[in-house]
Amino acid sequence: MLDFVQQLVSGVALGCVYGLIALGFVLVYKATEVVNFAQGDLMMLGGFFAFTFIGMMGLNYWVGFAGAVAAMALFGMLAERIVVRPILGYPQFSIIMATIGLGYFLRSVAGMIWGTDDFKIDTPFSQGVLRIGSLVLAHDKLSVIAATIILCALLYLFFNKTMLGTAMRASSENMLAAYYMGIPVKRVVSIVWAISAAVATCAGVLLAPITFIHSNVGLVLGLKAFPAAVLGGFGSIPGAVVGGVLIGVIESMAGFYLPEGWKDVAPYIVLLAVLLLKPEGLFGLHVRKKV
Amino acid sequence: MRFLFKTDYEDDIRLFPHSGYLVSYGLLLAVLLVAPYVLSSYLMSQLVFVCIYATVGVALLILTGFTGQASLGHAAFLAIGAYTAAYLQKYNVPFPIYFLAAGALTGLIGALVGFPALRLQGIYLVIATISFAFIVEEILARWESVTNGNEGMRIKAPSLLGVTVPRDSPTFYFLCLAVLVLTIVGTLNLLRSPTGRAFVAIRDSETAARSMGINVALYKVKSFAISAAITGFAGVLFAHKLSFISPEMFTLQLSIEFIIVILIGGTFSLHGAVLGAIFIVMIDPFLTYLKDDMPGIIAGIAATFGAGTQGAANVQSKVAAFASLNGLKGAIYGIIIVLFVLFEPLGLYGRWLKIKLFFQLFPLYKRATFKRQKIYVKSERNR
Numbered sequence: 122m123l124d125f126v127q128q129l130v131s132g133v134a135l136g137c138v139y140g141l142i143a144l145g146f147v148l149v150y151k152a153t154e155v156v157n158f159a160q161g162d163l164m165m166l167g168g169f170f171a172f173t174f175i176g177m178m179g180l181n182y183w184v185g186f187a188g189a190v191a192a193m194a195l196f197g198m199l200a201e202r203i204v205v206r207p208i209l210g211y212p213q214f215s216i217i218m219a220t221i222g223l224g225y226f227l228r229s230v231a232g233m234i235w236g237t238d239d240f241k242i243d244t245p246f247s248q249g250v251l252r253i254g255s256l257v258l259a260h261d262k263l264s265v266i267a268a269t270i271i272l273c274a275l276l277y278l279f280f281n282k283t284m285l286g287t288a289m290r291a292s293s294e295n296m297l298a299a300y301y302m303g304i305p306v307k308r309v310v311s312i313v314w315a316i317s318a319a320v321a322t323c324a325g326v327l328l329a330p331i332t333f334i335h336s337n338v339g340l341v342l343g344l345k346a347f348p349a350a351v352l353g354g355f356g357s358i359p360g361a362v363v364g365g366v367l368i369g370v371i372e373s374m375a376g377f378y379l380p381e382g383w384k385d386v387a388p389y390i391v392l393l394a395v396l397l398l399k400p401e402g403l404f405g406l407h408v409r410k411k412v
Numbered sequence: 413m414r415f416l417f418k419t420d421y422e423d424d425i426r427l428f429p430h431s432g433y434l435v436s437y438g439l440l441l442a443v444l445l446v447a448p449y450v451l452s453s454y455l456m457s458q459l460v461f462v463c464i465y466a467t468v469g470v471a472l473l474i475l476t477g478f479t480g481q482a483s484l485g486h487a488a489f490l491a492i493g494a495y496t497a498a499y500l501q502k503y504n505v506p507f508p509i510y511f512l513a514a515g516a517l518t519g520l521i522g523a524l525v526g527f528p529a530l531r532l533q534g535i536y537l538v539i540a541t542i543s544f545a546f547i548v549e550e551i552l553a554r555w556e557s558v559t560n561g562n563e564g565m566r567i568k569a570p571s572l573l574g575v576t577v578p579r580d581s582p583t584f585y586f587l588c589l590a591v592l593v594l595t596i597v598g599t600l601n602l603l604r605s606p607t608g609r610a611f612v613a614i615r616d617s618e619t620a621a622r623s624m625g626i627n628v629a630l631y632k633v634k635s636f637a638i639s640a641a642i643t644g645f646a647g648v649l650f651a652h653k654l655s656f657i658s659p660e661m662f663t664l665q666l667s668i669e670f671i672i673v674i675l676i677g678g679t680f681s682l683h684g685a686v687l688g689a690i691f692i693v694m695i696d697p698f699l700t701y702l703k704d705d706m707p708g709i710i711a712g713i714a715a716t717f718g719a720g721t722q723g724a725a726n727v728q729s730k731v732a733a734f735a736s737l738n739g740l741k742g743a744i745y746g747i748i749i750v751l752f753v754l755f756e757p758l759g760l761y762g763r764w765l766k767i768k769l770f771f772q773l774f775p776l777y778k779r780a781t782f783k784r785q786k787i788y789v790k791s792e793r794n795r
Binding site: 150156204207208211213214215216217218219221222223224225226227228229230232233336344347348351355382385386389390392393396397400401402 | 476531535536539542543544547553554671737740741747749754757784
């Protein structure tokens with residue numbers, strides 16, 4: 122039983138990691154109907170920025186964290202301006218390819234600048250553990266869970282309660298109509314890229330003690346976070362986190378109870394099964410097109 | 413400028429609209445047939461890869477370009493073809509039989525993948541095909557009694573009509589070329605048949621296609637099966653060319669490369685698959701060439717512009733250091749993809765058409781002819 126709870130908790134922590142990255146996917150998708158395949162790489166870059174500020178320049182953890190988030194928000198806007206804006210309004214397929222290209226580029230440039238070693242950031246959470254009975258929880262994992270819940274709640278409120286959030290939802294429903302209604306669609310898109318890059322950076326910095334930072338971390342985790350977003354129903358913020366947690370729990374349970382090899386495949390098998398039953402994910406909207 | 417007057421449907425669907433096509437394709441075929449006796453063995457080997465990639469590209473075009481179903485799982489189909497060949501070869505099954513069997517099995521699996529895919533669209537389909545590819549990759553690594561696991565499988569040279577065909581012989585090249593040409597001709601015929609017309613109708617609007625009486629589900633599964641089967645055939649050739657296969661060759665990276673093939677070549681015509689394959693396969697030797705020769709060339713330029721010998725040597729060493737940076741290839745790859753999506757959405761074949769039209773209409777060519785229409789799709793969620 123204790124094993125089970127321990128696996129469950131570490132699965133949830135891992136799942137929150139996926140959920141954090143998936144949040145970035147969902148944000149961009151929710152506002153622009155663009156799937157950003159470079160999301161994991163934005164996370165990786167955010168981690169490297171934080172490493173540069175904290176590990177190399179010796180800044181305070183929180184200052185470095187804030188600096189990395191700000192820098193990445195600007196970078197997200199820049200990437201949107203150069204890669205996404207010119208093809209906004211064209212079929213999804215081209216935008217997916219463009220972000221895949223962006224991902225390639227970021228990965229190799231990060232490899233050139235920071236090398237191919239694993240990096241670690243010293244955080245206030247790196248050392249401590251929390252003991253409840255005989256259950257052991259590392260602080261770094263708890264910090265990820267807490268951050269995921271906070272970010273998810275903030276973003277949910279942002280999308281549903283604020284003017285800007287409503288504008289984002291409107292421009293995703295119908296870009297042209299939103300434009301006619303006086304919504305500055307281009308600026309909205311640029312802001313949403315900034316936010317999603319910032320969320321990705323949070324993920325990257327919080328992950329640093331758990332997974333370390335290297336130039337391929339974005340690809341590896343991005344490929345897990347992507348099913349998480351799909352499982353939750355692309356476009357639903359709580360869905361992304363629930364999907365992430367599900368994937369994380371399935372992965373850690375499969376790793377513990379099933380023979381070797383199932384760990385990596387189990388999330389995908391579950392994903393396929395869910396898609397078969399509910400093609401629009403667990404929390405997705407299903408609206409029939411009117412002709 | 414030549415005007416084609418089409419008086420009936422037969423004129424419209426001709427494979428060779430006028431004699432010019434026959435002449436140019438005949439010449440191309442002649443060049444390709446002479447190639448192995450002229451080119452170096454390295455270039456020949458690259459040319460074989462071009463044939464294999466182009467075959468996969470054509471398969472992907474049928475599914476993605478003409479039926480509108482995106483797939484990031486074609487590496488898995490290639491793997492199934494390759495492994496079927498390697499497995500059957502162990503039991504001394506002759507080449508023609510396992511070649512066909514690999515295609516048939518892959519086609520069957522493609523159809524099975526097509527069934528769940530019926531309900532999925534856009535991004536959900538992409539992730540479903542990625543998941544499928546991951547699962548296949550893992551099965552290949554774990555099913556050791558059949559696939560030999562991560563140690564991989566060796567595959568002997570094929571024997572055709574009792575003659576062994578080594579993988580770097582001209583005969584093997586002709587085999588690959590023949591498969592490619594047959595695939596292209598077959599696909600062209602498919603596309604002008606009712607089935608192909610149904611594919612295109614589904615791509616353009618599923619709702620409209622259904623209301624015209626097209627059985628959307630049936631044709632989607634057909635498209636998946638045909639595309640997978642062709643990829644399976646290519647997989648057999650791929651295995652023979654490499655003579656060794658292991659699961660880590662068939663990763664998502666390879667699937668993305670196949671998508672890049674049709675993206676760079678152009679997704680609206682079969683020419684695109686071939687041009688894209690040439691591009692993808694030749695970029696490696698080209699980058700190697702740049703790495704080796706660029707420093708010298710740039711130093712030479714610097715010297716002619718008055719930088720002294722010392723300066724030129726300095727420039728040369730700096731450029732050489734930059735060229736041998738780790739991961740430069742990935743960066744160039746990324747930039748190329750982004751540039752193509754942004755500035756050449758119709759791909760290399762689109763560029764060729766533009767150049768052709770420029771000369772045909774000279775001096776009346778206008779750029780707006782090929783301007784993309786912004787569509788500002790309403791939410792794809794409401795489809």
